[in-house]
Amino acid sequence: MTLPFAEVQAPEIDYKALSPLMATVGGSIVVLMVALLRSQFVRHTLVPVLTAVSLLTAIGLTIWVWEPGEQTAILEGALTVDTLALGVSMLVYVAGLVCVVLSLRALAAREAGHGEYHAMLLGSISGMVVLAASSDLITLFVGIELLSIPLYVLCATELRRRTSLEAGLKYLVIGSVGSATLLYGLALIYGATGAMQFDAIADAISSDAVGVGDPLLLTGIALAATGLAFKASVAPFHQWTPDVYQGAPTPITTFMAVATKAAAFAVFLRLFEHALGLSQLEWGPALAALATATIVIGNVGAIAQRSLKRLLAWSSVAQAGYLLAGVVVGSTLGLEATVFYLAVYLLMNVAAFSVVIARERVSERGDDLSALENLGQTQPWLAWPMTIAMLSLAGFPATAGFIGKFYLIDAAVAGDYAWLGIVIVLGSVVSLAYYLRVVAVMWMGGYEVELPTVPRRHVKPVAGWSPEADARAQPEVTAIAVLFAAATIVFGILPDPLFDAAREIGTALSGLR
């Protein structure tokens, strides 16, 4: 009896286009296996190094695959590798690298076992890469789950801290509701159009068979938008954000804040502008309303915060609102502006979060605002990055944040949403109230903090309580903060490289306005 091997047609796989994803998935497995060796050296040094190597390989392969204007459909059209997918995965890889460096001395990595921690991180990254490239409703959902499930666990990796466990649980429950809503929405879109692939959905909508205003389709769009809004922390589906950001180990918060948002917005762009682009007139105003609500709620919510992580969480809600404005207009300019802002957002937030990490490890005030008191005198190498990050988030000129906002408002006005540009501006004005407070605490000594101070907590001395010694004890955190703050300034003055990348990414989705 001959086995029917010969008859099976192996699917054609473009391994080149798939290679970055294979690097992270493979890296995840290798890291998990290697960490089974119980030597200190392997767990504390080799595992992070291997993780970093896997991410750097992925970055290298991404640059190799990068081909503006090219859309490579792989795995029977399940994934589309184009500049949008690659550009966003690039941001995700950088965020992953940052997370690896920031985790070097973190409690979370130690408590969760280094192997598991890093393997899950790589798993989540793979999920984001799948999500950013997904061009099929099923892959979209698979990507979202692959990114979420490791993150639920990572949030809870500081096993002995109640708030960390609470954050993990909260994220799990709310994230699952989001996933379920998304799944329902995707099912309805399939029901209305009879297609799974984005191309086919777009064709179905443009044909007369499915009207643009088809109620089934619109309900599906609404539910899908809700599900994605959970992931991107767009109001009113943002309630989990402050609690989870605060509770999760801070390196994970950093990763979550920048990478999840990038991946979520990538799929927002692809699903709405590519698959559902024709019904932009239907969902545009609704998303614009969501963006407005997000900007208002995020900025107002941040004003009263004392915890820096909560403050940054609310600020990230507000920033999601700005980003959404780029999606609303449904134009190439909007796409470019959104991706541009995602990159800028990464720079500013990584700088800010690394300062929070550096301070919370040594300060008995934890991540409270008062932990930054007089940082300008004691640790200028941390105070400057934080200052630059805050000014950039607020949109001051000579920082990348200014150019990013300029670009977004430009796109909004050009897309006939001038009022949304004004909303962005008004949101920025409100945001000054809390960003400037952080700056004032650092530089304007003797600043009276009006709210009751938090009880002091006990911290193990990292390096004998002196600020200089503390700074020396975690040079990698300071280095990350300085590096990303410097990039914020450099791209604020010479943004050309970012613009070039954004323009190349803009070629990914054709048929936009």
Add this chain to the structure above:
Amino acid sequence: VTIHLSIILFLPLATGFIGAFLPRGLARWAVLAGTVAVLAYAILLLADFDSGGGLQYVTDDEWIPELGIRYQLGVDGLNLFMVVLTALAWVPCTLVAALRDRERPKLFFFHMALAETAVLGAFMAQDLALFIVFFDLMLVPFYFMIGGWGTGDRVRATTKFVIYTLAGSLLMLAGAIALGVLSTPEGGEISFSLAELQRRSVSEGTQQWIVLLFALAFFVKAPLFPLHGWVPETYRSTPIVTLALLGGVLSKVGVYGFLRIVLPVMPEGAQHWQELFVVMAVFSILYGSVLAFSQDNVRLVVAYSSIAQLGFIVLGIFAFDDKGAQGAVLQMLNHGLVVVPLFLIIGVIVARAGGSESLSELGGLAFRAPVLATLFLIVAFATLAMPGSANFVGELLVLFGSYEDKFVYGLVASAGVVLAAVYTIRVFQRTMHNRPGAAVASREIGRIDLAAVVPLVAVIVALGVYPNFVVDRTERATTASIEEARNVSQAVASR
């Protein structure tokens, strides 16, 4: 000589950076040397300037082509004296600052230097987006200087100052982007270059709301009633040298913006709001004058008198008349020239009164300090626009300009001239004469302060003798700036 505006622009910032890497004591001298060099360069510029020419020393490079933003600098009659004023004001203020010990001197002088670069940039920019970049950037050093080295409730004051001004300028940013996008012809490239924007046009309705956004930014900055909410707290808390720059130079950027951007680019929009802005200007003159008269804090007297003076300038601009605009441009320079020494002298006076800024606790200072009293008197006379001062010429031109078309408003504004005499003389009497206050020690002005104030006073006197020096150089550009708006206004009137 070839003059490169980029050198003037970035020289202060460069010395600020150099200072940051020098030992503690040397930073101030590096920055001071930078301001002196800028002043020397500005004087060269003034000597070389061709009064018959248009925009000169133009630097025009690509900056962010994707957004249509160009690095475009230039000097013409409108901003020539603003650049000179900035260069001139920074030297004495840095000098006085350099001789007081303060905490973290490097950082303070870095901010001083950054502030000069930002203000010069706002005055020289010929691209709308570049203008806004510098306009907003100005806030950063002032935010830190007030919050870090101010007195009293300084953090609250500086936060309020930044939120007020940035609210205005962010709205202006939205307006500017809208202007750039909406004026782009079909298939054309977006551009923010002022010359290009002037050639393109947007509909009258669009101009109206965009002008309103711009006016909001400029009036907050000026400040003009009723957008002056940040003034009392900020003026009370700001370090005196910073305040001299804030009141003397920064306040001019806003009104300058009307002449440079609003009137030439959006004449129809400007014409639409003319009546409202003139009313606001007249109201500011009266309100500022009355409040200046009733203040006890010396700084606040100057603060409110500035509101009145800026009201005059806005009145001159929105009279849409050659004489009025000329008067406004002259007053922009004059007001800066008197406010800077005024605050420096106030700093000297306050130091002699044990730190008290209250008029009721000052007095009798002239007794042993004739030189101080004389200098103060000259500056005070210039402030109240005594005949023989350039301020007199400026205010007269503004009033003549407004009589042409807005006679009633001009008449009401004239009351401001009288009130100015009242509140200025009141301050002079209460500080210099009267019964000496309890803590007052009448001492002569120190050498350094003298060196800082005397050159400014000399310039005030010289301009009083020969105001045509300014008028000759600015006339052409000023007339050109309001020409469009005047034509629109006349067309509307004859309709």
